[in-house]
Amino acid sequence: MSSNHTHNKKDQTLTKNQRIVLNLLQDSGEPLKAYFILDSLKKEGLNSPLQVYRALDKLVELGKIHKVESLNSFIICNNSNCASNTAFTICERCGKVKEIKNNNLTEGVNELVRENKLNITRYNLEFYVVCNTCKIN
Amino acid sequence: MSSNHTHNKKDQTLTKNQRIVLNLLQDSGEPLKAYFILDSLKKEGLNSPLQVYRALDKLVELGKIHKVESLNSFIICNNSNCASNTAFTICERCGKVKEIKNNNLTEGVNELVRENKLNITRYNLEFYVVCNTCKIN
DNA sequence: TTTAAATTGTTATAATATTACGTATGTAAT
DNA sequence: ATTACATACGTAATATTATAACAATTTAAA
Numbered sequence: 001m002s003s004n005h006t007h008n009k010k011d012q013t014l015t016k017n018q019r020i021v022l023n024l025l026q027d028s029g030e031p032l033k034a035y036f037i038l039d040s041l042k043k044e045g046l047n048s049p050l051q052v053y054r055a056l057d058k059l060v061e062l063g064k065i066h067k068v069e070s071l072n073s074f075i076i077c078n079n080s081n082c083a084s085n086t087a088f089t090i091c092e093r094c095g096k097v098k099e100i101k102n103n104n105l106t107e108g109v110n111e112l113v114r115e116n117k118l119n120i121t122r123y124n125l126e127f128y129v130v131c132n133t134c135k136i137n
Numbered sequence: 138m139s140s141n142h143t144h145n146k147k148d149q150t151l152t153k154n155q156r157i158v159l160n161l162l163q164d165s166g167e168p169l170k171a172y173f174i175l176d177s178l179k180k181e182g183l184n185s186p187l188q189v190y191r192a193l194d195k196l197v198e199l200g201k202i203h204k205v206e207s208l209n210s211f212i213i214c215n216n217s218n219c220a221s222n223t224a225f226t227i228c229e230r231c232g233k234v235k236e237i238k239n240n241n242l243t244e245g246v247n248e249l250v251r252e253n254k255l256n257i258t259r260y261n262l263e264f265y266v267v268c269n270t271c272k273i274n
Numbered sequence: 275t276t277t278a279a280a281t282t283g284t285t286a287t288a289a290t291a292t293t294a295c296g297t298a299t300g301t302a303a304t
Numbered sequence: 305a306t307t308a309c310a311t312a313c314g315t316a317a318t319a320t321t322a323t324a325a326c327a328a329t330t331t332a333a334a
Contacts, residue, residue, distance in 0.1 A: 015281065015330095034321070048284065053322065058281095069206040070261065072290095072321065092258060105253050112245040119267045121229060124207060130256045152312065171290070185315065190291065195312090209290065209321095 031073030091131035168210030228268035
């Protein structure tokens with residue numbers, strides 16, 4: 001049983017559907033839409049939207065993936081120990097999405113949240129940008 | 138021609154469909170979904186989803202309303218001179234949505250954006266909270 | 275090993291949003 | 305006033321995103 005994916009222990013507890021959806025998102029690195037995932041995994045045995053949505057829901061719950069709300073898409077979490085707080089940059093020109101992690105911006109936001117003593121349980125931040133590649137061109 | 142709505146000059150340039158959609162969102166103060174708006178305005182002459190979506194698109198473009206992405210809903214802008222940057226709190230218990238404006242949090246975010254010299258053109262921030270009312274109960 | 279919880283597969287349908295097309299309207303330049 | 309242009313309109317059809325309902329099965333734990 002070899003695989004070109006690196007899984008941690010916790011991945012072993014995923015069900016088959018959850019695992020193949022996670023692998024696809026992992027390999028892609030880009031945000032993918034539910035029905036694209038469905039089409040891509042037909043050959044793996046996924047037949048209905050609900051199978052995809054159920055896997056996605058679970059993976060979001062586990063913090064392994066995130067939903068990019070304004071794109072109706074799902075992306076692998078690139079921050080292994082991230083909580084439910086998410087922050088993304090989305091390039092307005094090319095659509096590229098990056099998860100922002102552990103930088104001044106997210107630290108600053110966390111501090112602001114603490115300072116302001118809002119009862120914030122989690123947040124989702126979407127920053128629209130012109131990415132470096134697009135900026136040059 | 139009297140009205141219980143307060144309109145500024147610019148509202149005069151809105152078309153009929155745009156105006157009745159704006160008025161509904163204004164009177165409601167809550168985020169409303171497109172098809173709810175459609176149902177509500179049947180009697181005013183709105184017949185198809187597209188009429189609603191076109192009005193909503195224009196109003197978003199004008200900055201008079203905002204889309205709350207994670208709710209697929211639209212809410213009146215309560216900050217008359219706001220740009221395309223938006224920040225909301227969303228109560229996880231009761232669903233109440235408030236636009237955050239001109240407070241420490243948004244000022245802080247603006248400063249972080251400046252400091253980090255990201256090519257950010259606009260942002261949408263959604264903070265999930267337990268609102269004061271729900272916190273008590 | 276029996277019970278409870280979670281997951282599965284399937285069908286159907288709900289909810290959200292856009293495409294395509296032709297018509298009408300308002301505005302500005304000729 | 306007439307043309308040209310952009311914007312908005314109305315309507316029908318369709319695409320996209322997501323969930324409900326139900327029965328069967330697997331899994332984990334007591």
